[in-house]
Amino acid sequence: MKEDLQVYDNVLQLIGNTPLIHLNKITNGFKGNFFAKVEAFNPGHSTKDRIALYIIEEAERKGILKPGDTIIETTSGNTGFSIAMVSIIKGYECILAVSSKSSKDKIDMLKTMGAKVYVCPANVPADDPRSYYQVARRLHQEIKGSVYINQYFNELNMDAHFNSTGPEIWKQTEGKITHLVACSGTGGTISGTARFLKEKNPDIKIIGIDAFGSVLKKYHETREFDEEEIYPYRIEGLGKNLIPTATDFDMIDKFIKVTDEDAAHTGRELARTEGLFVGYTSGAAMQGVKQLQAEGEFDKNSEVVIVFPDHGSRYMSKIYSDDWMNEQGFFDTQHESTSQPIEV
Ligand code: PMP
Numbered sequence: 001m002k003e004d005l006q007v008y009d010n011v012l013q014l015i016g017n018t019p020l021i022h023l024n025k026i027t028n029g030f031k032g033n034f035f036a037k038v039e040a041f042n043p044g045h046s047t048k049d050r051i052a053l054y055i056i057e058e059a060e061r062k063g064i065l066k067p068g069d070t071i072i073e074t075t076s077g078n079t080g081f082s083i084a085m086v087s088i089i090k091g092y093e094c095i096l097a098v099s100s101k102s103s104k105d106k107i108d109m110l111k112t113m114g115a116k117v118y119v120c121p122a123n124v125p126a127d128d129p130r131s132y133y134q135v136a137r138r139l140h141q142e143i144k145g146s147v148y149i150n151q152y153f154n155e156l157n158m159d160a161h162f163n164s165t166g167p168e169i170w171k172q173t174e175g176k177i178t179h180l181v182a183c184s185g186t187g188g189t190i191s192g193t194a195r196f197l198k199e200k201n202p203d204i205k206i207i208g209i210d211a212f213g214s215v216l217k218k219y220h221e222t223r224e225f226d227e228e229e230i231y232p233y234r235i236e237g238l239g240k241n242l243i244p245t246a247t248d249f250d251m252i253d254k255f256i257k258v259t260d261e262d263a264a265h266t267g268r269e270l271a272r273t274e275g276l277f278v279g280y281t282s283g284a285a286m287q288g289v290k291q292l293q294a295e296g297e298f299d300k301n302s303e304v305v306i307v308f309p310d311h312g313s314r315y316m317s318k319i320y321s322d323d324w325m326n327e328q329g330f331f332d333t334q335h336e337s338t339s340q341p342i343e344v
Contacts (some may be wrong), residue, residue, distance in 0.1 A: 019038055025273040031299050032301065043085070046311065047307070047309045051151060051324055055154065055156045058159075068093070073136065074150075075151070075238060080098070081110065094113075095115065096117050097136040152240070153245045157246040158248060161192025170200055173305060177197065180197060181288055184216055186244050191249075210257045213231045214238070214241065217229075219243055225243060237281045261330050264325065269281025276308070277316055279314055280315050290339065
């Protein structure tokens with residue numbers, strides 16, 4: 001059992017220092033040692049707590065942000081939750097511009113955390129004044145002293161991981177890490193962590209997980225933006241239809257792509273085999289590791305760290321719902337649904 005009985009002043013003191021957990025069963029027959037960096041142990045249940053706290057505290061250090069000021073972002077996902085949580089403790093107003101595609105659950109969650117939520121039409125171009133990008137930009141211009149987090153184009157996103165996730169992994173593996181596997185969305189996690197690790201040991205291999213339907217892998221290989229790569233996919237939080245400046249592509253050795261279906265099944269398998277109830281992109285990262293193992297990427301000396309970005313509770317109506325899995329056509333003879341509850 002964990003022995004840390006420290007008492008904390010507030011919830012923000014619990015951000016970071018997430019555990020590294022050995023994967024014992026899902027890696028059966030794999031070469032090497034595999035460890036999950038489980039970011040669901042952050043108080044906001046995701047890796048985005050780190051960037052929310054870091055970017056806001058940087059603005060405080062620079063004197064840009066004073067108590068009562070406003071923080072703005074365009075997200076209904078993990079980053080929105082983390083910014084709202086940090087804002088409550090530090091006494092800021094939090095404004096989130098979200099797409100009308102966002103589920104009611106997500107909007108309710110953000111409202112509960114004290115955020116003011118602007119729901120913007122989903123199907124308008126990014127330069128339309130009603131789009132969430134433009135609404136956020138306009139509010140940022142109008143509200144004096146406001147800070148726009150802009151996670152896809154903010155280099156502080158990377159710095160947050162350079163200063164926390166990277167050093168933690170180095171210390172937790174006692175410098176033995178040989179591979180880092182992480183999803184790439186904004187790219188902050190993978191490139192910031194990689195930058196720290198490569199400074200310590202340039203031989204550490206950095207592997208990014210991308211989705212089919214996203215441009216990142218192709219861009220990494222060709223440095224060209226190929227619109228043909230883009231089509232809708234279901235995994236939320238990884239891959240992108242634009243090139244984020246918060247990604248340092250030079251830090252990444254290679255990308256691999258995973259399918260929506262495989263990532264969903266591997267997420268469910270993590271719960272069944274390791275007792276880890278983690279999000280859709282954690283399933284994607286683990287699926288990537290399976291593919292790398294099949295390609296012969298690892299040997300017996302490999303020490304592989306896989307970042308699991310968030311908690312499974314945010315996906316109850318997605319990959320952890322048998323109905324949703326069925327609707328996507330993800331159940332087949334190879335993959336069965338979970339056992340049905342027994343009515344007494
Ligand atoms: N997984 C989830 C669930 C996320 O919300 C994100 C952030 N978009 C990522 C993975 C990717 O992390 P990053 O943005 O740091 O690349």
